[in-house]
Amino acid sequence: MADCPNSSYDDVAGMYHALWADWYLTAALPALERLFFSAVPPGSRVLDLCCGSGHVTKELVARGYRVTGIDNSAELIALARSDLPQVDFRVQDARNLDLPVKQQAALSTFDSLNHVLTRAELQSVFERVAGTLDPGGLFVFDMNLEEAYTIDLREWSVDVKDGSVGLVRGRFDPHNKRASTELIWFLRTSDDGQCWRQHRSTVEQQCYSQTEILDALREAGFVGIETLTARQAGVTAELGYGRTYFTAHTQE
Numbered sequence: 436m437a438d439c440p441n442s443s444y445d446d447v448a449g450m451y452h453a454l455w456a457d458w459y460l461t462a463a464l465p466a467l468e469r470l471f472f473s474a475v476p477p478g479s480r481v482l483d484l485c486c487g488s489g490h491v492t493k494e495l496v497a498r499g500y501r502v503t504g505i506d507n508s509a510e511l512i513a514l515a516r517s518d519l520p521q522v523d524f525r526v527q528d529a530r531n532l533d534l535p536v537k538q539q540a541a542l543s544t545f546d547s548l549n550h551v552l553t554r555a556e557l558q559s560v561f562e563r564v565a566g567t568l569d570p571g572g573l574f575v576f577d578m579n580l581e582e583a584y585t586i587d588l589r590e591w592s593v594d595v596k597d598g599s600v601g602l603v604r605g606r607f608d609p610h611n612k613r614a615s616t617e618l619i620w621f622l623r624t625s626d627d628g629q630c631w632r633q634h635r636s637t638v639e640q641q642c643y644s645q646t647e648i649l650d651a652l653r654e655a656g657f658v659g660i661e662t663l664t665a666r667q668a669g670v671t672a673e674l675g676y677g678r679t680y681f682t683a684h685t686q687e
Contacts, residue, residue: 444487446634448510450601450620452488458674459545460490463577465669466680467491471542471575472498479539482567484576485529485547489515492522495542503534530556532563539569543576546583546678549614549640554647561655565685572685574657577665581642583677584614598623612642645679657683 460467475481477499483492486504488511495502496519505527506512512524527533530551541564551557564574584607594601600621607614620634645662652660660683665675 442506442508442511443636443638444508445510445636447618447620447636448488448508448514449622450599450618450634452511452514453596453599453601460494462670462672462674463544463665465671466577466663466665467494467542467544467575469668470663470680470682471540471573474573475500475540480536482534482538482541482564484532484541484543484564485550486515486524487511487545487547489519489522489524491542491544492519492524496522503536503538505529505532505534529560529563532560532567534567537569538567538572540573541568541575543574546577546579546640548576549579549642550638552613552639552641554643554651557641557643557648558651558655561651561657565656568685570685571687574683574685575680577678577680578648579640579642580645580677580679581609581612584642586676607642614640614642616640648681652681652683656686658686659684 479500481495481500481502483495483502483504486492486506489504492502492504492515503523503525504515505525507526507528509526512526515522516524548557548560551560568574590604592603602619603616605614605616616638618636618638621631622634624630624632649660660681663680665678665680668680670678
């Protein structure tokens with residue numbers, strides 16, 4: 436864990452786990468069926484890269500994959516372990532990915548790789564993934580392109596649940612292509628509702644062009660690279676707006 440500084444998700448891990456538990460996977464399932472599940476047989480060793488609290492990991496396990504999940508948030512990994520104690524979860528930074536066993540496929544979802552904030556670091560992640568895959572291994576991931584960040588997110592989105600209130604607001608700077616999401620989570624700490632604890636964090640993402648992503652993949656040694664917009668892949672919900680799926684293979 437020496438290579439993992441505190442994650443911007445640590446303080447709001449519970450909010451993340453509750454707020455997006457049934458959102459991404461439900462909407463993205465057509466794309467994952469088409470690009471990943473149909474291509475990777477059950478029983479394969481699969482890396483869930485930037486797995487968060489295990490929302491997609493749970494589906495991988497249910498489909499019979501042997502999963503290793505990594506994320507740089509110790510708090511998200513703790514939540515994932517509590518739900519899926521049989522899975523090999525590790526607190527690791529994707530830029531320093533290091534696994535003892537080669538994987539047959541890797542999956543990264545929910546625009547996780549937009550959290551890698553420089554082009555050089557993005558290529559480093561791709562190189563690490565390539566190094567942990569078997570020859571001919573499949574890598575599938577999605578990222579948000581600029582269209583996704585043009586949605587006006589400056590207004591607060593509020594989610595109220597029994598014992599918690601979550602607020603989310605996004606901003607995008609078109610000049611440096613940097614997006615930030617402000618998250619505030621109020622958690623009730625007393626039965627009478629008089630005491631609440633505030634948790635807050637700001638999560639940053641970098642918007643890359645498709646050309647930048649493809650170049651980084653090629654320079655990392657991937658071949659057979661293909662792209663598909665989320666809409667083309669069957670994602671019809673709002674989640675599909677501005678999202679692109681990438682598939683690539685390591686050399687045989």
